[in-house]
Amino acid sequence: MSAAVESTVADTPVSADRPDGRRRPPPLLRALPAVLALVLLAAAPFFLAPFATTVLGRVLVFALFAVSLDLLVGVTGLPSLGHAAYFGVGAYTAGLVSVHVTSEGVVPVLAAGLAGAVAAAATGWLAVRSSGVFFLMLTLAIGEIVFQLATTLDSVTGGSNGLYGIPAVRLGGTPLTLAGYVYWFVLAVTVAGFACLWLVSRSPVGGVLRGIRDNEPRMRSLGYSPFRYKYVAFVIAGAFAGVAGGLFAAQVRLVTPSEAGFTTGALALLAVVLGGAGSLWGPVLGAAVVVLVRDALGPTLDGHGPLVLGIVFVLAVYLLPRGFAGLAGVSGALRRRRAARGGAT
Structure with missing residues (x-):
């Protein structure tokens, strides 16, 4: 039955019109904000x-980490409190590979992802x-467990002192010591990682994950294995x-x-x-x-960064129940309402 459903969905033409009857902008125009953001990020140094x-x-590093968590929380409907375990595993792996094997290029980062x-x-x-x-508590x-292992395995992780002395990333044998070069390396890997997660989210697999999130019994009755x-x-x-953790170590x-x-x-x-x-x-x-509240504003707030984050979170829950992304939905709803009023007159 699931094959028949997939075939039906694949054969259904996708309308280029919005619900308000207007034509959707062409793909290049829709991609323009992302391209401009990428250009600005590349020019930042x-x-x-x-x-x-x-x-x-x-x-950028924390953004990739958050987006990987969003694949679970927002796309699949699996809120996790232990996702940092894989961030930490990736960070330690990249650090150990850099110290004992090589710090050349993306090798430590790929090892961290693996x-x-x-x-x-x-x-x-x-x-x-x-x-x-139950899922929330299991992930916690x-x-x-990973946190305790990182703390107690002194010979591998350095214990509470941490794993230090990680060499700089090398490209062609040249170490990247300047902040701008390291930033461009992080930017390139982050953009590639975000693109991969976006493709997963927009693929048929992502559609099934959203179906499981919204109605798991129905997806099971259609022949899918949740x-x-x-x-x-x-x-x-x-x-x-893990890739985000590897970038953090780099x-x-x-x-x-604590990672x-x-x-x-x-x-x-x-x-x-x-x-x-x-x-x-x-x-x-x-x-x-x-990150800006914690790292940039934290030193100027006399250690009250967590308090400010808490206040921001409470305000966001009341004022933006769907987060920053919900603002786009609100603006779209207002445009459709104005278009409907114009059509009625």
Whole structure:
């Protein structure tokens, strides 16, 4: 039955019209904001100081981490509190590969993504069999286990002191020591990772994941296996969380157990909620708010950055229940209402 449904969906022509009857803009015009944002990000080191460039790089790293979590929370409907476990696994893996093997190019980052995927595959087969509060608590337990392992395995992770002395990323044998070069490396990998997650979200697999999120019994009756699809989403999200962790290790060159701790996972979930779950681009804005308040404004707030983040979260819940991404939906609804009024007159 599922094959017949997929065939029917594939054969259905997609209308180029909006619900209000207007024509959709061409693909190139719709992609223009993303292209402009990418150009501005690429040009940022020419206009920003080294510290500001480094902070912007941290925004990109945390944005990729938040978007990988959004694949679970917003697309699949699996809210996780332990996603930082795979971020930490990726960070430690990239650091160890850089120290003991090579720091050339994307090798440590790819190793970090593979480690994140393996860790997610090893733990996800149990986690995705649950749902709701049980899933939330299982992922929290997984995160705490990884955090404790990172703290106690001194010979591997450096314990509470962290893994330090990570060499700089090398391209063609040349170490990237300037903040701008490291930033461009982070930007390139982040854009590639975001593109991959966007393609997954827009693919038939992403459509099935949204169907499972909205009505799992119906998708099961159509012949889909919710466990199989949720498990695949869990592994993919873990892999890109590992990539984000690898980028973190490449930029900061120090990995501590806190990277795999509850606070990191909670901040990523906060970024997803602030940006708007399910939109993918919304968590990027949410991550920017979290990192800017924590890293850029934190030192000027006498350590009250977490308090400010809490206030921002409360205001967002009341004023933006769908996050920043919901603003686009509100503006679209207003345009459709004005068009409907114009048609009525």
